[in-house]
Amino acid sequence: MSKTKLTAISGFPEFLPEEQILFMKMLDIIRDAYERYGFSPIETPAVERKEVLISKGGNEKEIYALSRLAVKKGEEPNTELALHFDLTVPLARYVAMHKNQLTFPFRRYQIQKVWRGERPQAGRSREFYQCDIDVIGRGSLSLLNDAEMPNIIYHIFREMKIGPFVIRINNRKILQGYFQSLGLPTAQMNDVMRIIDKRDKIGTEAVISELTDHTDFDQTTAEKMIDFLGEEVKTDELLTRLNNMAINELFSQGVKELGIVIEGIRGFGVPEASFKIDLSIARGLDYYTGTVYETLLVDHPQIGSICSGGRFDDLANFFTDEKLPGVGISIGLTRLMSRLIKEGIVKTGAATVASVLVTAMDEKRTSDYLRIGSTLRNAGIPTEVYLEKARLGNQLKYANKKGFKIAIIAGEDEFLQDSVQIKNLVTGEQMICPNRELVQKIGTIL
Amino acid sequence: MSKTKLTAISGFPEFLPEEQILFMKMLDIIRDAYERYGFSPIETPAVERKEVLISKGGNEKEIYALSRLAVKKGEEPNTELALHFDLTVPLARYVAMHKNQLTFPFRRYQIQKVWRGERPQAGRSREFYQCDIDVIGRGSLSLLNDAEMPNIIYHIFREMKIGPFVIRINNRKILQGYFQSLGLPTAQMNDVMRIIDKRDKIGTEAVISELTDHTDFDQTTAEKMIDFLGEEVKTDELLTRLNNMAINELFSQGVKELGIVIEGIRGFGVPEASFKIDLSIARGLDYYTGTVYETLLVDHPQIGSICSGGRFDDLANFFTDEKLPGVGISIGLTRLMSRLIKEGIVKTGAATVASVLVTAMDEKRTSDYLRIGSTLRNAGIPTEVYLEKARLGNQLKYANKKGFKIAIIAGEDEFLQDSVQIKNLVTGEQMICPNRELVQKIGTIL
Numbered sequence: 001m002s003k004t005k006l007t008a009i010s011g012f013p014e015f016l017p018e019e020q021i022l023f024m025k026m027l028d029i030i031r032d033a034y035e036r037y038g039f040s041p042i043e044t045p046a047v048e049r050k051e052v053l054i055s056k057g058g059n060e061k062e063i064y065a066l067s068r069l070a071v072k073k074g075e076e077p078n079t080e081l082a083l084h085f086d087l088t089v090p091l092a093r094y095v096a097m098h099k100n101q102l103t104f105p106f107r108r109y110q111i112q113k114v115w116r117g118e119r120p121q122a123g124r125s126r127e128f129y130q131c132d133i134d135v136i137g138r139g140s141l142s143l144l145n146d147a148e149m150p151n152i153i154y155h156i157f158r159e160m161k162i163g164p165f166v167i168r169i170n171n172r173k174i175l176q177g178y179f180q181s182l183g184l185p186t187a188q189m190n191d192v193m194r195i196i197d198k199r200d201k202i203g204t205e206a207v208i209s210e211l212t213d214h215t216d217f218d219q220t221t222a223e224k225m226i227d228f229l230g231e232e233v234k235t236d237e238l239l240t241r242l243n244n245m246a247i248n249e250l251f252s253q254g255v256k257e258l259g260i261v262i263e264g265i266r267g268f269g270v271p272e273a274s275f276k277i278d279l280s281i282a283r284g285l286d287y288y289t290g291t292v293y294e295t296l297l298v299d300h301p302q303i304g305s306i307c308s309g310g311r312f313d314d315l316a317n318f319f320t321d322e323k324l325p326g327v328g329i330s331i332g333l334t335r336l337m338s339r340l341i342k343e344g345i346v347k348t349g350a351a352t353v354a355s356v357l358v359t360a361m362d363e364k365r366t367s368d369y370l371r372i373g374s375t376l377r378n379a380g381i382p383t384e385v386y387l388e389k390a391r392l393g394n395q396l397k398y399a400n401k402k403g404f405k406i407a408i409i410a411g412e413d414e415f416l417q418d419s420v421q422i423k424n425l426v427t428g429e430q431m432i433c434p435n436r437e438l439v440q441k442i443g444t445i446l
Numbered sequence: 447m448s449k450t451k452l453t454a455i456s457g458f459p460e461f462l463p464e465e466q467i468l469f470m471k472m473l474d475i476i477r478d479a480y481e482r483y484g485f486s487p488i489e490t491p492a493v494e495r496k497e498v499l500i501s502k503g504g505n506e507k508e509i510y511a512l513s514r515l516a517v518k519k520g521e522e523p524n525t526e527l528a529l530h531f532d533l534t535v536p537l538a539r540y541v542a543m544h545k546n547q548l549t550f551p552f553r554r555y556q557i558q559k560v561w562r563g564e565r566p567q568a569g570r571s572r573e574f575y576q577c578d579i580d581v582i583g584r585g586s587l588s589l590l591n592d593a594e595m596p597n598i599i600y601h602i603f604r605e606m607k608i609g610p611f612v613i614r615i616n617n618r619k620i621l622q623g624y625f626q627s628l629g630l631p632t633a634q635m636n637d638v639m640r641i642i643d644k645r646d647k648i649g650t651e652a653v654i655s656e657l658t659d660h661t662d663f664d665q666t667t668a669e670k671m672i673d674f675l676g677e678e679v680k681t682d683e684l685l686t687r688l689n690n691m692a693i694n695e696l697f698s699q700g701v702k703e704l705g706i707v708i709e710g711i712r713g714f715g716v717p718e719a720s721f722k723i724d725l726s727i728a729r730g731l732d733y734y735t736g737t738v739y740e741t742l743l744v745d746h747p748q749i750g751s752i753c754s755g756g757r758f759d760d761l762a763n764f765f766t767d768e769k770l771p772g773v774g775i776s777i778g779l780t781r782l783m784s785r786l787i788k789e790g791i792v793k794t795g796a797a798t799v800a801s802v803l804v805t806a807m808d809e810k811r812t813s814d815y816l817r818i819g820s821t822l823r824n825a826g827i828p829t830e831v832y833l834e835k836a837r838l839g840n841q842l843k844y845a846n847k848k849g850f851k852i853a854i855i856a857g858e859d860e861f862l863q864d865s866v867q868i869k870n871l872v873t874g875e876q877m878i879c880p881n882r883e884l885v886q887k888i889g890t891i892l
Contacts, residue, residue: 004501004764006543009527012491014540016547017554020487036823038800038830041466045458045573046492046559050515055450060516067513068563069496069528070506081455082515094460097452101462103797103847105834108463113492117514127491137834144812144833155823267813269820318450351549354484366590367713374715377482377601384484387590388551388583401549 011126013334018348018403023337026346027111029159030131030331034109037152039133042108044090046115047081052093055318059085062116083115087132087330088287088315095136096319104138105145111333125334134328136315141325143257146291146311147264149329153295153307154270156331162345164298165306167270168278171258171291172310174242175282177251178228188215193282196229200304229280235262238277254290261291289313293329303339307331350403354382355446357404359395361411368415372408372438379439381446399425406445408438457572459780464794464849469783472792473557475605476577476777480555483598485579488554490536492561493527498539501764505531508562529561533578533776534733534761541582542765550584551591557779571780580774582761587771589703592737592757593710595775599741599753600716602777608791610744611752613716614724617704617737618756620688621728623697624674634661639728642675646750675726681708684723700736707737735759739775749785753777796849800828801892803850805841807857814861818854818884825885827892845871852891854884 008014015023035041053063065082068075084090087110095106111131118124133152135145150167157165172193179192195210202210204226211222233241239262242255258277265275283292290311297303309329316324340346356376360369373385384404386395392409399407409421409430420438423430424445433441454460461469481487499509511528514521530536533556541552557577564570579598581591596613603611621642622635630638641656648656650672657668679687685708688701704723711721729738736757743749755775762770786792802822806815819831830850832841838855845853855867855876866884869876870891879887 003766004497004539006539006765008543009491009493009495012493014490015488016544017486017488020489024487035799036826036828038798038803038828040463040798041470042461042463043466044460045455046561047455047458047573049455051450054515061514061518063515064512064525065515065523066510066529068507069500069509069511072507077511079510083512093452097454098462103844107798107830115492127493140834142833142835148831148833264812264816267816269817319452320449352484352486352553353481357484366710370710370713371715380482382482382484384553385594387588387594388586389588398549 011124013125013127013338016348016351018351019337019341021350021353022341022346022348023333026160026337027129027131027333030156030333031109031111033152033156033159034131034133036155037107037133037148039107039109042094042110043112044084044087044094044110046083046113048084048090048093049080050082051080052319053082053084053089055089062118064115064117085116086114087112087130088134088328091132091134091136092316092324093319095324096316096322099138099320099322099324104136105141106136107133108136109133128332128334131331131333132328134315134326136324136326139323139325141327143260143291144264145327146257146261147268149291149293149309149327150265150275151268151270153293153329154274157295157306160346162297162340163300165274166296166298167275167307168281168294168296169258169261169265169275169291170277170279170281171254171261172282172288173250173254173290174258174279175254177248177254178225180250181247182217182221182225184216190286191215192217194284196225196280197282197284199280200301235272235275235277238279257290283308283310287312287315291327297345300343300345303343306336350405352384352402352404354384354404356381356383356406356408356442357395357399357402358383358385358408359392359399359410360386361392361409363389365410365415368410372410372420372435375435376439376442379443381439381442396423396425406442457570459571459573459784462794462797464797465783465787467796467799468787468792468794469779472606472779472783473575473577476602476779477555477557479598479602479605480577480579482601483553483579483594485553485555488540488556489558490530490533490540490556492529492559494530494536494539495526496528497526498765499528499530499535501535508564510561510563531562532560533558533576534580534774537578537580537582538762538770539765541770542762542768545584545766545768545770550582551587552582553579554582555579574778574780577777577779578774580761580772582770582772585769585771587773589706589737590710591773592703592707593714595737595739595755595773596711596721597714597716599739599775600720603741603752608743608786609746611720612742612744613721613753614727614740614742615704615707615711615721615737616723616725616727617700617707618728618734619696619700619736620704620725621700623694623700624671626696627693628663628667628671630662636732637661638663640730642671642726643728643730645675645726646747681718681721681723684725703736729754729756733758733761737773743791746789746791749789752782796851798830798848798850800830800850802827802829802852802854802888803841803845803848804829804831804854805838805845805856806832807838807855809835811856811858811861814856818856818866818881821881822885822888825889827885827888842869842871852888 063082066079067077071077199207208222211217281294288310292310294305295307311327313325315326358369358373373383376383407423414420419432419434422433509528512525513523517523561573645653654668657663727740734756738756740751741753757773759771761772804815804818819829822829853869860866865878865880868879
């Protein structure tokens with residue numbers, strides 16, 4: 001029989017078990033943090049109606065639409081459905097649709113795959129996980145929510161142990177007010193945001209040239225603006241300076257909000273070294289209207305932002321007249337893990353989640369081996385019993401290859417003594433252990 | 447502005463937070479059990495090449511294909527990709543593709559959504575979760591693996607506390623051998639399996655009439671077969687009787703395997719009341735070749751099987767010449783939860799995963815409220831701090847609506863005493879508690 005060809009599909013990553021185990025560890029850290037801050041889980045279907053996805057400005061060229069591979073005669077293969085490209089548009093639809101069944105402020109986390117048909121490139125995939133939280137208010141939402149987000153970011157990346165990081169914070173009203181004062185038309189506001197957001201990638205020179213090419217800014221104004229964005233001063237000094245710049249109302253509003261958020265972040269106990277104001281943070285997305293965040297690894301800035309987000313005044317305006325302001329963050333975990341592995345910041349470990357392998361030397365004793373496995377599992381210790389026929393040497397080779405920490409070995413001698421051998425596969429040590437002490441002894445080793 | 451319409455998409459369920467929390471609890475029980483038995487996580491992309499999905503006999507009318515919603519001029523909107531409809535075909539492709547990087551026996555769990563464009567009907571969705579485990583051997587695989595599966599099923603549904611259940615076990619070789627002895631041509635074997643598999647749904651009469659209509663069986667033979675399938679006798683008595691029926695080699699092989707599996711199940715310690723041999727279990731799917739399982743809730747048989755699976759001799763024969771036998775089970779969790787809720791077997795609870803709400807009465811004390819929240823979270827207690835301006839009464843209303851168990855209340859009086867009020871929202875009790883005892887006291891209440 002001819003075999004179906006097997007090649008990876010570009011842009012659709014899949015992991016080996018040791019990679020998936022690392023992925024799940026990181027995912028569990030994120031989920032645990034989200035839950036510890038009182039965010040409730042929701043999931044939305046992977047598909048939405050096409051018009052819902054387009055309403056919020058989705059890039060149609062990157063959206064995957066669904067059709068039936070085959071249909072009954074006379075049926076239409078095309079559906080009105082497409083795969084979601086982020087979790088924010090589905091959230092907006094979800095909140096607008098279920099608002100009378102939800103309790104506000106609505107705090108939700110959502111960890112799901114999203115799909116984008118963009119050209120796959122370094123670190124970007126067509127299918128990837130996003131891990132989002134957002135708080136949505138009905139009518140209004142306190143700025144303390146904006147202050148809580150950096151605290152959650154801090155909690156997560158401290159737990160991940162991936163080195164020092166800085167959460168960079170800004171308020172888009174400051175930028176908008178400043179651009180207004182330089183005479184920029186409102187219609188060009190988002191274009192300028194998008195251009196300066198690329199500075200880390202394309203450099204200051206390219207930003208200035210894009211600004212002069214595509215907006216009303218001339219060279220002098222563009223340079224002046226870059227100077228304003230680039231000030232490297234301490235948080236309080238910068239806040240004072242901004243407070244003294246009476247540029248216009250929007251600017252002052254942004255400065256006031258930023259001050260409240262910074263004060264809140266300190267109230268939450270985030271250390272000074274882990275956050276700073278960075279006026280150059282703009283975020284490319286149109287819908288942010290106030291606070292914006294990015295998070296950089298201090299020793300690996302080339303990775304780019306590992307967690308970003310911001311405040312939006314009106315999440316669901318395409319679906320409801322009710323004003324639903326929100327603030328949230330997102331971690332693109334698939335991309336993050338690939339980059340962390342590539343940079344050598346995290347390493348994959350064992351290919352099994354079990355710590356203990358119960359080896360089997362004597363077929364007549366099968367039920368005893370199974371019983372040892374059950375004892376350990378009942379004590380909460382993930383355990384595999386080797387169920388195939390194989391020589392002990394091969395079973396231990398299997399254990400080492402998969403990365404078990406402990407092998408249990410027992411033959412007639414041990415059974416007669418109501419004991420087993422515990423072999424520590426990390427140190428190579430081996431010791432005899434009475435069955436009644438087994439759980440405790442293994443607990444000590446792990 | 448005209449609003450985009452908001453209606454649910456038929457067949458694509460989405461849950462409110464309290465439902466999703468229940469779903470996650472059940473999912474965590476399953477995942478924990480799978481890990482405790484040493485199964486490693488993997489995920490495959492939601493999409494596969496169309497030819498991979500079709501190779502294994504996927505129903506093309508139920509497969510969703512992917513195309514670009516819009517493309518650049520001259521580009522082709524259609525892709526060669528489609529959404530997977532189960533996790534078994536992707537597993538076969540994964541194992542064949544990565545077999546030289548995997549360690550065999552390969553034990554993996556996979557918990558993902560799958561998509562089937564079938565007509566939505568009671569309890570069936572177009573998008574739903576499957577929670578699968580399979581063990582794959584390279585060349586051979588011990589029958590002890592078939593015996594381990596019922597043990598894992600037992601572990602999971604005991605943990606779920608959804609009432610008594612029975613795992614019904616059979617071996618398709620017994621059926622095939624028996625049908626052969628009745629003169630059934632091999633080409634009709636799978637048709638007969640599929641027809642008798644429907645007996646619970648359509649009844650014995652309809653099965654007999656389908657058999658006589660669509661196969662070589664006449665009325666007498668069909669009735670004789672139904673008699674054979676229907677015997678309600680004790681496990682050991684039935685095994686003895688089957689052992690004494692020297693029908694043909696295939697039949698005897700099936701009986702022998704079934705005996706080994708039953709012995710293994712007892713070795714694993716599954717209670718007699720939770721499993722039984724049921725010769726009428728056939729499973730509709732072609733690829734099972736030996737052991738097959740179904741699991742029924744004793745008091746709610748109308749729900750149908752809540753966990754099914756079986757042994758397949760050659761998983762990946764469409765992708766590789768290497769023989770890869772396997773055995774596995776699958777839980778369709780989306781469907782299971784809907785049915786359990788509908789039958790009143792499980793109930794949704796709180797709409798929050800946090801146990802404690804720290805209320806805020808005094809804006810000047812914001813940082814103190816935040817600090818209380820941090821203290822509890824650092825102790826591992828999921829906690830929300832109320833961040834909006836609202837009267838205490840409204841904050842407590844919010845707490846009750848969301849289902850918090852405890853509210854922390856503190857004003858100037860409490861702060862002066864370095865204490866807080868703990869309000870038990872379940873009993874209504876309220877007590878003052880010194881800050882230094884807070885974590886311990888709350889631990890006691892929860």
